[in-house]
Amino acid sequence: MAAPSLIPLNPVRGVSDYDLLFDCVHCGLCAEACPTYIVTRCEMDSPRGRIYLMKSLAEGRMGLDDDAVRHFDLCPGCRGCETACPSGVHYGRLIEGARLLVEQNHRRSFVDRFKRRAIGAIFPYPHRLRMLLAPLKLVDRFGLRPVLGAVLPRMIHDWLDLLPPLEPDLRPLAAKATIAPRTDAPAVVVHRGCVAQVLANSENLNSERLLGAAGYRVVQLEPTSCCGALDLHSGNGSRARDFARANVRALKNAGADAIVSAASGCSVAIAEYGDLLKDEPEFAEDARAVSSKVRDLSSLLLDAPARPKREFRCRVTYHDACHLVHGLGVREAPRKLLASIPGVTIVEMTESELCCGSAGSYNLTEPAMARDLARRKADNIIAAGADYVVLANPGCEFQIAAELRRRGSKIKVVHLADFLAMASQ
Amino acid sequence: MSTSTIDRKLLDELREILGADGIVSRATELKVYECDGWTVEKSAPDVLLLPRSTAQLSAILAALHRRGIAFVPRGAGTGLSGGCLSLNAPAMICTSKMNRILEIDFDNRRVEAESGVVNLHVTNAVKSKGYFYAPDPSSQVACTIGGNIAENSGGPHTLKYGVTTNHVLALEVVLPDGEVVELGGPAEERCGYDLVGAVVGAEGTAGIVTRATLKLMREPENHRTLLAAFPDADTATRAVSMIIASGIVPAALEMMDQLIIRAVEEAFNVGLPLDAGAVLIIELEGLEAGLTTYADEVAKTANLAGASSVRLARDEAERALLWKARKRAFGAVGRLAPNYATQDGVVPRTCLPRILRVIAEVSRRYDLRIGNVFHAGDGNLHPIILYDEREPDQVRRAIDAGREILKACIDMGGSLTGEHGIGVEKLGEMPLMFSPDDLRVMTELRHVFDPMERSNPGKVIPQPGACVEVAAPRRQVPI
Numbered sequence: 001m002a003a004p005s006l007i008p009l010n011p012v013r014g015v016s017d018y019d020l021l022f023d024c025v026h027c028g029l030c031a032e033a034c035p036t037y038i039v040t041r042c043e044m045d046s047p048r049g050r051i052y053l054m055k056s057l058a059e060g061r062m063g064l065d066d067d068a069v070r071h072f073d074l075c076p077g078c079r080g081c082e083t084a085c086p087s088g089v090h091y092g093r094l095i096e097g098a099r100l101l102v103e104q105n106h107r108r109s110f111v112d113r114f115k116r117r118a119i120g121a122i123f124p125y126p127h128r129l130r131m132l133l134a135p136l137k138l139v140d141r142f143g144l145r146p147v148l149g150a151v152l153p154r155m156i157h158d159w160l161d162l163l164p165p166l167e168p169d170l171r172p173l174a175a176k177a178t179i180a181p182r183t184d185a186p187a188v189v190v191h192r193g194c195v196a197q198v199l200a201n202s203e204n205l206n207s208e209r210l211l212g213a214a215g216y217r218v219v220q221l222e223p224t225s226c227c228g229a230l231d232l233h234s235g236n237g238s239r240a241r242d243f244a245r246a247n248v249r250a251l252k253n254a255g256a257d258a259i260v261s262a263a264s265g266c267s268v269a270i271a272e273y274g275d276l277l278k279d280e281p282e283f284a285e286d287a288r289a290v291s292s293k294v295r296d297l298s299s300l301l302l303d304a305p306a307r308p309k310r311e312f313r314c315r316v317t318y319h320d321a322c323h324l325v326h327g328l329g330v331r332e333a334p335r336k337l338l339a340s341i342p343g344v345t346i347v348e349m350t351e352s353e354l355c356c357g358s359a360g361s362y363n364l365t366e367p368a369m370a371r372d373l374a375r376r377k378a379d380n381i382i383a384a385g386a387d388y389v390v391l392a393n394p395g396c397e398f399q400i401a402a403e404l405r406r407r408g409s410k411i412k413v414v415h416l417a418d419f420l421a422m423a424s425q
Numbered sequence: 426m427s428t429s430t431i432d433r434k435l436l437d438e439l440r441e442i443l444g445a446d447g448i449v450s451r452a453t454e455l456k457v458y459e460c461d462g463w464t465v466e467k468s469a470p471d472v473l474l475l476p477r478s479t480a481q482l483s484a485i486l487a488a489l490h491r492r493g494i495a496f497v498p499r500g501a502g503t504g505l506s507g508g509c510l511s512l513n514a515p516a517m518i519c520t521s522k523m524n525r526i527l528e529i530d531f532d533n534r535r536v537e538a539e540s541g542v543v544n545l546h547v548t549n550a551v552k553s554k555g556y557f558y559a560p561d562p563s564s565q566v567a568c569t570i571g572g573n574i575a576e577n578s579g580g581p582h583t584l585k586y587g588v589t590t591n592h593v594l595a596l597e598v599v600l601p602d603g604e605v606v607e608l609g610g611p612a613e614e615r616c617g618y619d620l621v622g623a624v625v626g627a628e629g630t631a632g633i634v635t636r637a638t639l640k641l642m643r644e645p646e647n648h649r650t651l652l653a654a655f656p657d658a659d660t661a662t663r664a665v666s667m668i669i670a671s672g673i674v675p676a677a678l679e680m681m682d683q684l685i686i687r688a689v690e691e692a693f694n695v696g697l698p699l700d701a702g703a704v705l706i707i708e709l710e711g712l713e714a715g716l717t718t719y720a721d722e723v724a725k726t727a728n729l730a731g732a733s734s735v736r737l738a739r740d741e742a743e744r745a746l747l748w749k750a751r752k753r754a755f756g757a758v759g760r761l762a763p764n765y766a767t768q769d770g771v772v773p774r775t776c777l778p779r780i781l782r783v784i785a786e787v788s789r790r791y792d793l794r795i796g797n798v799f800h801a802g803d804g805n806l807h808p809i810i811l812y813d814e815r816e817p818d819q820v821r822r823a824i825d826a827g828r829e830i831l832k833a834c835i836d837m838g839g840s841l842t843g844e845h846g847i848g849v850e851k852l853g854e855m856p857l858m859f860s861p862d863d864l865r866v867m868t869e870l871r872h873v874f875d876p877m878e879r880s881n882p883g884k885v886i887p888q889p890g891a892c893v894e895v896a897a898p899r900r901q902v903p904i
């Protein structure tokens with residue numbers, strides 16, 4: 001049995017923020033809000049368990065071993081625990097700290113290193129991703145993806161499975177605003193993201209057009225670089241800060257009153273620049289200002305004067321993308337917006353706030369757990385009996401659509417911006 | 426008590442029964458199982474077993490029995506008295522994978538569930554038909570039915586509906602040697618000895634509960650939820666007695682003092698009056714006809730007692746917010762201090778003002794902040810003592826302060842625990858309340874279920890001959 005151990009006077013700095021660990025009072029009320037706990041039903045895959053591991057590491061009561069790393073890796077960073085926690089634990093910051101520690105002190109297996117390097121080298125750079133996908137586009141044109149999948153190694157095959165069809169984008173675009181907005185109308189910038197602008201640009205364009213039609217002045221961001229969330233969630237703090245600085249500069253220059261993104265993970269990353277760059281005198285103030293301007297598409301559209309809408313008869317279930325609901329606390333606005341379309345009936349699915357397993361690049365690095373979560377999400381969606389699943393994050397869209405495709409389901413998965421565009425056609 | 430340990434052969438046997446994902450034996454992973462909500466003491470088991478069925482559980486208990494190995498049951502680990510601390514019990518058995526609701530029988534108003542089902546999930550499964558499971562501990566989003574049964578848990582609505590034992594009709598229990606027994610039955614009225622009653626509240630010392638048949642209650646037609654603010658805790662507690670004396674029995678009658686109000690406001694922004702010394706949440710329920718009259722009456726009584734304001738929750742959303750604040754108050758306290766220890770004493774309702782004065786005095790003398798949030802209607806106190814585990818002296822003071830408060834409760838004719846159990850936390854105080862003869866009889870009763878004391882050893886009943894004044898907690902990490 002464990003011998004009594006002591007809390008060292010000098011906790012190991014660098015394992016998360018030691019003082020922040022004490023926000024957790026070990027009550028356990030977060031367990032059932034945690035997707036990985038729900039699947040494995042083990043404490044080390046619960047928020048409380050992970051925080052306990054961080055604390056034990058910080059106190060030198062254990063060393064960083066493969067087991068600890070595995071349980072940190074298995075966390076998709078959905079932040080369901082932040083919503084559930086009555087004690088106000090900043091879990092997002094804690095896990096980011098733990099991930100940094102892991103990357104600096106732990107040697108991963110070759111395959112793992114390869115995967116992570118590939119993701120980090122390609123995803124944040126739209127031109128690289130486009131280049132890589134060009135041949136696949138051709139394959140898709142001839143409907144040959146299944147053939148390709150069959151001859152490629154398992155891992156690549158699984159990754160391909162998650163990609164949406166790359167045929168020329170058939171998603172409808174909202175009509176452009178016909179009246180120019182008043183010059184004193186609030187200015188909004190849509191951050192187009194990295195992967196999103198390659199794989200789901202209709203969501204960006206539709207967000208802009210819907211905002212324009214609602215009377216906002218849409219300003220463009222030049223240049224757009226990755227928000228840094230991918231790096232932050234994989235323990236690459238220095239590049240995350242590089243991206244953050246570039247974005248702070250660009251967003252400040254754009255001079256917008258509000259910043260939105262079709263990808264909720266990007267929104268949250270931008271909303272946390274203030275925190276990320278707080279120790280850099282040159283950027284701290286601008287970063288805080290930029291962060292305070294982050295809004296979500298649905299709230300902005302609801303704030304604008306309502307205009308008559310066309311009828312669009314269908315049953316819709318809404319999936320709460322993790323970072324939108326747990327990061328920005330946006331729950332009601334998208335539902336209200338959907339309900340305001342005549343003919344739309346909203347049917348709630350169970351566990352709408354539970355992570356679907358997409359979580360940035362999580363479905364590529366932790367495919368087994370991601371798949372378990374996707375299955376659970378698909379079960380709940382199918383049980384709700386809707387024609388459409390609407391959500392506000394491209395990652396969730398690909399993940400859920402892939403799972404529904406595998407099931408042969410006819411339910412369509414559509415981003416909120418695309419759905420609103422479609423409903424207004 | 427067992428001293429045998431777990432060897433490779435036994436591990437293989439257990440793995441054979443449970444499958445690879447039903448057993449955890451690596452030190453890093455076991456570490457997170459070294460304590461529950463009572464974090465003062467820590468001790469990890471040597472192996473964690475996660476059965477999925479009664480058959481698996483029975484097989485592993487039989488295997489442990491053959492080797493004479495002791496075990497500790499665990500549900501969600503939200504216990505506040507160290508009930509699932511692994512003390513001289515190398516094996517921990519967690520019911521988290523036994524979480525199926527087996528049968529819902531609306532006609533006879535009962536539900537059969539495995540013991541690892543989360544309390545709130547029972548209500549979630551039946552609420553669409555207008556039913557609910559009444560015991561509602563504040564930890565209900567996470568704690569399990571098995572844990573509730575072991576601790577005989579209550580909640581805010583205990584005042585009207587009673588505690589867990591009033592809602593359990595039948596149990597399936599696996600005894601420490603692996604034998605599966607059925608206790609009680611579906612009928613409300615039973616004859617013979619109440620064996621279900623003996624297992625409820627036994628804190629896991631009578632084997633492991635695997636299934637329970639629970640009563641369902643019909644949702645009342647309507648509610649009225651009032652928030653009354655008072656200048657100080659004294660006035661609030663006097664109001665409690667006056668309300669009950671007026672003949673109205675609210676469904677719930679909860680109090681929060683100023684420290685808690687501030688923590689809760691910071692966390693949830695429910696609009697509690699920050700300048701109040703204490704607030705009462707008073708819930709009335711029943712048929713719509715008459716509710717308004719009762720609510721008026723309660724408001725009048727509260728005003729008479731000295732309330733500075735009384736407010737009625739306007740709608741369901743506001744009511745839900747008030748309850749969210751109340752139920753998550755413990756957690757919100759985490760915002761005030763790195764650690765807290767929750768006490769759980771009971772006093773006769775009329776002694777509430779007196780005990781609160783004692784608590785305030787203890788708080789001053791030990792130089793520790795103590796908040797109060799509790800089931801005032803039942804006289805069930807929950808002083809929350811704030812401390813910082815990094816300061817050994819504070820930990821010791823917190824323990825002593827808690828002990829002194831409990832002793833005062835007993836002196837006023839109350840009890841050591843209303844709902845959180847004895848666990849290891851209050852072992853030392855048991856002799857304050859029970860004579861050696863009482864404790865011997867309890868031990869004999871336990872032996873009927875667990876003759877070798879292998880099920881959750883070292884809990885509830887202090888070892889005979891052990892020093893009554895347990896001065897230092899076992900295995901305490903910070904000191």
Ligand SMILES: Cc1cc2nc3c(=O)[nH]c(=O)nc-3n(C[C@H](O)[C@H](O)[C@H](O)COP(=O)(O)OP(=O)(O)OC[C@H]3O[C@@H](n4cnc5c(N)ncnc54)[C@H](O)[C@@H]3O)c2cc1C
Binds near residue numbers: 497499576578755
């Ligand atoms: C924030 C917070 C608020 C709380 N509020 C309340 C409250 O309002 N009212 C209240 O009564 N309690 C409350 N508690 C205490 C705790 O939640 C209850 O005691 C609960 O019943 C414990 O359930 P659990 O599943 O977490 O059990 P655990 O903590 O895992 O175990 C508790 C005890 O039960 C035993 N046990 C568990 N499962 C079984 C089983 N299947 N068979 C036999 N023995 C078993 C364990 O050995 C242990 O002794 C609160 C706790 C917290 C953290």
Ligand code: SF4
Binds near residue numbers: 029084086088
């Ligand atoms: S993270 Fe929050 S909810 Fe979870 S155990 Fe810690 S304090 Fe409790």
Ligand code: SF4
Binds near residue numbers: 034047075081
């Ligand atoms: S972020 Fe999500 S998966 Fe990770 S611990 Fe919190 S709830 Fe669990």
